[in-house]
Amino acid sequence: MAAVGVGGVILVANFTQLPAGISPVAIAIAVGVSGGIGLFFGVVPAHRADKLDPIVA
Numbered sequence: 217m218a219a220v221g222v223g224g225v226i227l228v229a230n231f232t233q234l235p236a237g238i239s240p241v242a243i244a245i246a247v248g249v250s251g252g253i254g255l256f257f258g259v260v261p262a263h264r265a266d267k268l269d270p271i272v273a
Contacts, residue, residue, distance in 0.1 A: 218243055
């Protein structure tokens, strides 16, 4: 998905007069934040489900 974003920035820079650029730090922050959110919202429900009795679940 990061490649799609970088490709979009390159297209904007080539076809418009807008100054477009992307920072590797911005990519790293975005990947880190989205990965952290995905892990959190995947692990917390799994941890809660692990504590339930299979019959109750």
